[in-house]
Amino acid sequence: MENHLNAKIPEGPLSEKWSNYKKEAKLVSPNNRKKLEVIVVGTGLAGASAAASLAEMGYNVKSFCFQDSPRRAHSVAAQGGVNAAKNYKNDGDSVYRMFYDTLKGGDFRSREANTYRLAECSANLIDQATAQGVPFAREYSGYLRNRSFGGVQVSRTFYARGQTGQQLLLGSYQALMRQVNTGKVNLYARHEMLDLVLIEGKAKGIIARNLDTGKMERHGAHAVVLASGGFGKIYYLSTLAMGCNASAIWRAHRKGAFMANPSWTQIHPTCLPQSGEYQSKLTLMSESLRNDGRIWVPRDKNDTRKANDIPEEERDYYLERKYPAFGNLAPRDIASRSAKEQIDEGKGVGVLKNAVYLDFSRALKEYGKDIIEERYGNLFTMYKKITGIDAYLEPMKISPAAHFSMGGLWVDYELMTTIHGLFAIGEANFSDHGANRLGANSLLQACVDGYFVLPYTLQNFLADEIKNPKTDIHHPEFDKAEEAVKNQLEEFLATKGNKTAEEFHKLLGSELYDKCGLSRSREGLEKAIENIRELRKEFKENLIVPGDASEVNSELEKAGRVADYMEIAELMCIDALQREESCGAHFRTEYQTEEGEAKRDDARFSYSSAWEWNKNPATPILNKETLIFESVTPSVRSYK
Amino acid sequence: MMKIHLKIWRQKNSQSKGGFKEYTLDDVHQEMSFLEMLDMLNIKLVKKAERPVEFDHDCREGICGQCGVMINGIAHGPLKNTTTCQLHMRSFNDGDTIYVEPFKASAFPLVRDLKINRSSLDNIISSGGYVSVDTGQAPEANTIPIANEIAEAAFDSAACIGCGACVASCKNSSAALFTSAKITQLELLPQGQKETRKRVVAMVNQMEEEGFGHCTNTEACEVECPEDISVLNIARMNYEYNKSKILRNK
Incomplete structure (x- = not known):
């Protein structure tokens, strides 16, 4: 018997749903807000903007991050940038257009109402960030400048050189620090959430470990918000930071929050290729480079000539050839998969033959070096620092790498998970991007959730909490959770095997990338599940973590994160296996058109899979949220 | 492949006594990043059940500002405008000896080995490094045009990643470059100008309260800054500080 989930989508036409919601949402009067406490885990754009906005409203916020500073x-x-439907370019943009692009980009696998709200709130974000002092790129007239991104035919992307994320984050970090100064936010940096505490089925607090002292801490609240980001780091080699992890959402999952579409990971097409076994990350080169860079491989296999020695007619600009309407700005899943095809055919370039060229020679000729430098200077510098190569003189070598989790905790329209009082925002949730996220929509979603959605929906929830006293952190449920967390750490320390957490992580990552990455098959996924179970068994018996739990111990931190990855990996494979269709980033080799494009099956799979923890990683229960399209008819996604 | 000798600062905590410990790695690749070389050392140490070297790092692409060590006495090592994570072993030679130490300043208490606590920098921002605008108050973004060169100049200051290399490079352990970059960014933009007087005094006072030293214009900070933040920011901070003191009640 399948369970169907209710997303609590408001009534009314698509364009009025959010206003209708806001009209009906309950309020908390200003003098009651100071009686209510909220925990926010994570201080990225979603977490910092939510914590700052809630504190400005008058709530007491506890903000946690594992890094040494929220920034x-x-x-x-x-x-590259952040999208907003401002239509400053007068090139035909609108909220509806942006909504449709996002929905289509996600291969019609996202929730219509959420995606529309994302587009609807996008313009506000640009206003807010500008007011905070984010130095967006400007025209000489002084007005804001835009550029184009993958999967769209308008210019709606705002940017601050190649550091848009940094500048937006500093804006929300500063808003957060301003509230730290007023005393409305208590900041807990270098703290990692290790468990969620439920009292009578409601999220009431967390167990966090002070990473500097090893001390376990209990924190209670009236609601808990997870803004802990995505888990693409599960592949080990990825564009993510070393510390990015899924532990907060996974531990919440084990306490009852459903995980939706966990196997949908965006593999970003423009990253620096792996150059050796020791490598710890694959650096992203912004998609914005595809505005002016042309992607190609040599026409013939095993061409060993240098890029500049290969004449024009012996190059294959395969994206321009296959997708003439969008060309080099085809969406990410398509660009990545096309690169993989070329590499698999033996046309890859570079020492390990694992890359394709991204060539600026035409743009350099057309606009001159100065303009290209102004647009992408920091990216060219970064490329040179890492590879030692000057991309003004020869093409960059790029290859696909794991990047963004479209999947995450299942949330309803109010961004509440299946646990009462537990919310998930930003990349930690699943809701807006479907099976593939468009470029420059991730910063947007994080901000829209934190600044403009959660302050309304969380307040609607908190209105019923006024009568409830502060959470008692001496409640037996806190004892139990703390005990379990301590025991797990002791187990890691007591195993005394001879493989490090990092070595396990690398093995898991390459298995997952191989069988549950850019393309998946029944055979591969079944094999992967077997191998992951073996690896998990070995992890239990053969892990080594030196030192102890009462001090700084980064190996112990890693062990906890890898232990969670070991379980999520299996769920990702199970999720990929049950979805017998191809959509967006999820490409099942059994389900493709004659031309090798993704073949969706709307009759059977027009739903989000929401997995429920059931005692162990091998037996999750599938729940479904049927996707209802009231305003658009899902079409075959074509970028030709 | 290169052979690299390391002398790394090991210290259990801020109370205990630290010292250099020697390690030798025989199989360092030129293409490795400096931190990947430390990863390699750590895997070897952990496998021998020894404590690995604790160091700060996260994004490994030069933007988060969490990494940073003194390499042969230079913050972030020998390359100009480069964070520790973006430094690669091709900058060293086979047989080199490399000294690795934490950023040292009394406002950056040591946590363990190369890991330090830089929350003092957060406290400076908290004292006034923002525009006091609540969510929802913002006007339409294009109502206040900002000349391209002003926006670009503001960006130059805003590019600071908060790593603390300026403090570690300064003989006075001054955070003047860090503090002045934020003051300048917000002073240049019309959105931030309204609060300049109050901001500059609050941030300068906080800098002192955190135990950072004064700036004596040696300009070492600019030389080691991975983001190439100019010391002209400091000049502007001093100017704005004096101006706001003189004009206090006017």
Whole structure:
């Protein structure tokens, strides 16, 4: 018997749903707000903007991050830009157009009402960030400048050089620090959430470990918000920061929050290729480079000539050839998969033959070096720092790498998970991007959730909490949770095997990338599940973590994160296996058109899978949220 | 492949006594990043059940500002405008000895080995490094045009990643470059100008309260800054500080 979930989508036409919701939402009067406490885990764009906005309203906020400062959260690394339907370019943009692009980009696998709200609130974000002092790029007239991004035919992307994420994050970090100064936010940096505490089925607090002292702490609240980001780091080699992890959402999942579409990971097409075994991350080169860069491989296999020695007619600009309407700005899933095809055919370039060229020679000729430098200077510098190569003189070598989790905790329209009082915002939830996220929509979603959605929906929830006293952190449920967390750490320390957490992580990552990455098959996924179980068994018996739990111990931190990855990996494979169709980033080799494009099956799979924890990682229960399209008819996604 | 000798600062906590410990790695690749070289050392140490070297790092692409060590006495190592994570071993030679120490300043208490606590920088921001605008108050973004060169100049200051290399490079352990970059960014933009007088005094006072030293214009900070933040920011901070003191009640 399948369970169907109710997303609590408001009544009315698509364009009025959010206003209708706000009209009906309950309020908390200003003098009652100071009696209510909220925990926010994570200080990226979603977490910092939510914590700051809630504190400005008058709530007492406790803000947690594992980094040494909230400003380090990985939103900082987003480069290219943030989308907003301002239509400053007068090129045909509108809220509806942006909504449709996002929905289509996600291969009609996202919730219509959420996606519309994302587009609807997008313009406000640009206003807010500008007011905070975010130095967006400007025209010489002084007005805001836009550029174009993948999967769209208008210019709606706002940017601050190649450091848009950093500048937006500093805006929300500063808003957060301003509230720290007023005393409305208590900041807990270098603290990691290790468990969620439920009292009578409601989220009432967390167990957090002070990473500097090893001390376990209990924190209670009237509601808990998870803004802990995505888990693409599960592949080990990814564009994410070393510390990015899924532990907060996974531990919430084990306490009853459903995980939706966990296997949908965006593999970003423009990253620096792996150059050796020791490598710890694959650096992202912004998608914005595809505005002016042309992607190609040599026409013939095993061409060993240098890029500049290959004449024009012996190059294959495969994206321009296959997708003439969008060309080099085809959406990410399509660009990544096309690169993989070329590499698999033996046309890859570079020492390990694992890359394709991204060539600026035409743009350099057309606009001159100065303009290109102004647009992408910091990216060219970064490329040179890492590879030692000057991309003004020869093409960059790029390859696909794991990047963004479209999946995450299932949330309803109010961004509440299946646990009462537990909310998930930003990349930690699943709701807006469907099976593939469009470029420059992730910064947007994080901000819209934190600044403009959660302050309304959380307040609607808190209105019923006024009568409830502060959470008692001596409640037996806190004892139990703390005990369990301590025991787990002791187990890691007591195993005394001879493989480090990092070595396990690398093995898990390459298995997952191989069988549950850019393309998946029944055979591969079944094999992966077997191998992951083996690896998990070995992890239990053969892990080594030196030192103890009462001090700084980064190996112990890693062990906890990898232990969770070991379980999520299996759920990702199970999720990919049950979805017998191809959509967006989820490409099942059994389900493709004759031309090798993704073949969706709307009759059977027009739903979000929401998995329920059931005692162990092998037996999750599938719940479904049927996707209802009231305003659009899902079409075959074509970028030709 | 290169052979690299390391002398790394090991210290259990801020109370205990620290010292250099020697390690040798035989199989360092030129293409490795400096931190990947430390990862390699740590895997070897952990496998021998020894405590790995604790160091700060996260994004490994030069933007989060969490990494940062003194490499042969230079903050973030020998390359100009480069964070520790973006430094690669091709900047060293086979047989080199490399000294690795934490950023040292009394406002940056040591946590363990190369890991330090830089929350003093957060406290400076908290004292006034923002525009006091609540969510929802913002006017339409294009109502206040900002000349391209002003926006670009503001960006130059805003690019600071808060790593603390300026403090570690300064003989006075001054955070003047860090503090002045934020003051300048917000002073240049019309959105931030309204609060300049109050901001500059609050942030300068906080800097002192956190135990950072004074600036004596040696300009070492600019030389080691991974983001190439200019010391002209400091000049502007001093100017704005004096102006706001003189004009206090006017």
